[in-house]
Amino acid sequence: MxxxxxxxxxxxxxxxxxxxxxxxxxxxxxxxxxxxxxxxxxxxxxxxxxxxxxxxxxxxxxxxxxxxxxxxxxxxxxxxxDPVQFSATVAPTELAPQAHGDVSLTRTQSGWRITLKVEDLPRRDGDEYYEAWLRNEAGQRVSIGTFNEGDYVTLWAPVSPAEFDTLTVTREVLDDDPGPSGEVVLTAHPQRR
Amino acid sequence: MAPDEADLAQRFAAGDPDSIRVVYQSYGRLVFSIAYRVLRDAGLAEDATQQTFVQAWRAAASYDPTRPLGAWLTTIAKRVTIDVHRRERRHRGHDDIDGTAASELITLPPSVDHLDDVAEVHSALDELSSQDRTIIRLQHFDDLTHHEIADRLEIPLGTVKSRSHRAHRRLAGVLVHRRTVNGTIDGGGGSDERG
Incomplete structure (x- = not known):
């Protein structure tokens, strides 16, 4: 120039x-x-x-x-x-000791809307993911959804947390087994507000 | 501020919903540029741009419409973008450390001064004609020689040289003028830290 x-x-x-x-x-x-x-x-x-x-x-x-x-x-x-709501602080296991956050469950016409907010839970990608479950005292489990990272996750459940009162999150790998892997990373016991 | 810009700033500060589209059309590219400069990912830059405008809308009542709207939005954009960068670094850094996207995000973001430079140059380019911007883009971003630009635009080499000279002279003039008049930058004045 x-x-x-x-x-x-x-x-x-x-x-x-x-x-x-x-x-x-x-x-x-x-x-x-x-x-x-x-x-x-x-x-x-x-x-x-x-x-x-x-x-x-x-x-x-x-x-x-x-x-x-x-x-x-x-x-x-x-x-x-006021809608019926449950909430809890989530507790990490030794598989994700840094993770922390909370969960809230709101009854809607469609079912229970569950909002999970977790920080410092490592992201899982590819064939690896997280799956959330609700469990009752008899040990029956309902899968409530899968996700990659826990920043802000919306899950849905057809059962009430008053009966299915334990929420767990497990590490899963894409395979032919639809059941939980047993590798629990988070647990919570929601209580009515 | 130009009368149109002052009117737009007034409407936005007053919470006029019809002003949102116009504000985005005026400053969306500027905000996106700042976000892209830091995040280097179009999807994340989109998120940051959207968050910037939502936060600006929430804070509209506290915005002083006599101050340049672009500078105010730039301040919010920088803060939002750095927050998104930190969040992504925290989440991807742990587990995807060998991934390309992750390793890019692990690097530190450009300093605030560098983000001000992006806002400044972006606003200066906006003042040029489309023809001037095209020549500057082809020469600097696409890294083409004058010969290659002549081939691309199918114009004589002499025309490319004269257009390039004119475009750079105008760009330099705008940059010097903005520094002289404002003491800092109009589109991204870092002095306005409200919001």
Missing amino acids: NEDDLTPEEIAELERVDALLADPSLWTEPPAELQEKVVEAIAQESGRLRRRRRTRYALAAVAASVVLAVGVTVTVQQVHD
Whole structure:
């Protein structure tokens, strides 16, 4: 490039950014669908915020009515019925001693939605994965799902944690055996909130 | 700030949902560039970009619309991206240490200063014409010679040389101007640490 008509400051700027101009980060385009993903994520976020505000306002109104009606027994009913929920802290075994986290189970029309959040549980890939189970006192087990890493896992169960009160997570390998491997890495005993 | 940008910043700060698409169209590529610079993975960069805009939306009420929106988003993008990088390093580093993707993520992220450079150069390139950007991309990113660019674009070698010179002169001018006017960078001013 003819640099005769560039000032020393401009030449210095071009030299400073020379390596960066070759970096893919400046030229890689985000996928076209990302815009809609962002818009949708924010719409969901706005909905959550609105619901929280509505609940707060409703509770405040109920509290105000209680104050005004002194001497009158008032049954306060929440705007949304509280769903039945269980939760527990998960305990690691010696196979994953660093792992820690918690689990919550919520009854829905479709079954029990189970949210498992575990940190420092090594990721398993390829033919290796984790499988979660619920077990009752009689030793009956129900598989509630499989996953690769435990950051934020949603599982589903058709049975109640009131009866199937032990949750375990095992290390599994893709093979012909659908049963648990016995390599338990996490256990939890959910209690009703 | 230009009037359009000021109006957009006002609408975003006021929580106008119609402003989201426009904000993304204005700054989505900038945020994605910052994330990609650190994470080197398009999927993770997508996640970080999405998280950046969601966090910005949550914090919109605390955003001062008289300040450049790009600088504010850049600050959030840097923080979110470093968080995603740490999370991935923690989770992949333990068990996939020989994997290519994992070993790339195990390296330290670029410093905040380097991320400011990405924002600065990205914003400067956005001020150039499409023709100028194409020449700079072919020369630096695709590493083509002037002869190869002439073949690729099917234009005379002399035209390539003059366009290349003009594009670099404009880019240098924009970079110098932004440094002079702002003291720092407009698109990614690291001085704004709110958010």
